[in-house]
Amino acid sequence: MKKKYVLVGTGGRAEFFYGSLVRDFQETSELVAFCDSNQTRLDYANQLLVDKYNVEAINTYTADRFDEMIEAEKPDIVIVTSMDRTHHRYIIRALELGCDAITEKPMTVDAEKTQAIIDAIERTGQNVRVTFNYRYAPHNTKIRELIRDDVIGKVNSVHFEWALDTQHGADYFRRWHRDKRNSGGLLVHKSTHHFDLVNFWLDTEPEVVYATGGLQFYGKENAEERGVTKFYERAHGSEYAKDDPFAIDMESNPHLKAMYLDAEKEDGYHRDQSVFGDGINIEDTLGVNVTYKNKAILTYSLNAYLPWEGFQIAFNGTKGRIEVAVREQSYINSGGEKGDEGKLKEKVIRVLPMFGEPYEVEVEEKEGGHGGGDPELLNDLFGEPKEDEFQRAASHVDGAISILTGIAGNQSLATGQAVKIKDLVDLKR
Template structure:
């Protein structure tokens, strides 16, 4: 008779959207046979209580992380808080004997990277960073083509990411709009993108030259208010967000905001916003590959374009996520060979779940015993650190006007 699977006892820290859904409700629904939620921690007890109800859990609630760790003694802690305090929670969890999953980015400064890496070495605990884009079926297929040498050695990469007027604007409504909290979108959002490139190329970047400006949101707005709910410009503002029309966001943020003052519909035109909304960067990698990257946050489309140029050909993808026409049910990878001049169109169907199946594949990799990580998709602290270092260097370059060398990781530990 097969022995029952011993469930992983985990605690969730941070009950915003991602914590409540990806690592709460959805994890319990799809992986409840291998995980058990033993504690929920958030500084806002009303938000935590509402999130717990949405998850269908009866796990105890905490506002004190130390107390949670002492009373529940979880084997795993999942961190879904504001980026700037990830390091504090990760280190405490490891010192209490728990492994950790951190939402991206792993952290926001080089000093915090060093602190996390040191704790990992001292305690022997493991950190996973939730780079779910690595797990999408299309990303996996591209990785396979690169490993197979279909276009020979890669010489350069063109990589351009588009956030639409809903998704992109959301970063400027929330705490992400301030470098102090998020490290800017060069860190918070682009950490996904830089990690993908690092993973695809299996190399580290060594230098970056970047430009970035706030040209659309913030002080550039024609008018502004404190928040959408009380704004006198609701009728004329294309970025007006009616929280009451979204029962999930309204329940999680509106009434709980009375406890901590954090509103989910802050004005995207606040003058104090200090992160760029239009970003470009050029990277040189240790293996000689050159990468051209851009991120725009106010487009009529959502998705990305990536192309790998090699001695023997080119691999190209335009992934559609949202646009004013029907999203294709599959992604088309175009494999172009130079000698002879041929083209192959490879269609990769979308899978259920977030990120076209990437979220589910990642949770399977982490939680299902015996998962085969043949493409090395599972990302640890080194991958988390390198993607953050890319973003920090790009932000420094954009602000200073000069090229910035990316500090080799061993010098930080």
């Protein structure tokens, strides 16, 4: 029997889920309704269903009619791809109304909302899945396999550097993510992926977190140092934006125009704010130290304004070392071809045994985003999941543990003190 789905939040990330669902999983799944606070975006999502995916338009509900949608459509599962700070609202209400939920990462943005989700799961007995597609990327799965198979012995330390370039990184400072109340900052919204990978690779959980960093490149306070002397609030309609390499032109991009520019009349949301404007309170330069339950330590850095995009990692173990270098193709969320997201330009996994010759590890790539990882995630969600020796499907506990590293990091940034994960949330295990 087909499972029925509704989706709440039809912004930039939503099509990754609903497009695949209606295109690839018609035998197992049925999308029956969209929900969003903006009717223009709802109508555009329906237009994409008809014009791009050649399926019939579905019912739409504004956000204040969420309960009505559940009653009328009777879905089995609610897909949550709304603004991060609203995830908990829809997840919890879906559970209370008898549905399971699939949520885009991060599951939520702070400890209080995390606890509320966990309490709702405990209270209702319903299920929540968190979509960590990076787990499914073949090179990331291979790293887990190498560590699991004791290739370098017990991993004692990890150095993890993530670089966002001035196309992708800047995009977080143009849109709603620039306000930490909406996104939890990059330590929650973006680094959730990375902290989850470390948990996944090492098969352990964070215990103590200390973080430092700040807004050191973007923002009005850094404008003069960047050579910016002409200010504007948003790019559309601004003469100054025409000479700004950080500005995006939504008018010339049909997808951005239809999803955001044409929808402004309803909610006033500007997708193209200046990265050197007022109102930015998230960090662009971050360093984090984490101690894990198995006594491993992590040194992690994230910079959002570099000339290349990707990550470099070193795992130091009792039998040797693994070095990883991955360069990714940059993109603007909802601003380019969907196939560009997570496309690998180059990658190297190198093993350096304690007593032996170094060697590179071959990884088989497949079709689809993140080296073929995205189709596997989507099949796990909407198709018929295969047995997975690496247990890549992520539960609400995985989702909570990943964001708690970032949430603890935010608390550490605010207080200057190390933070214990156990003091933040009761996971009820």
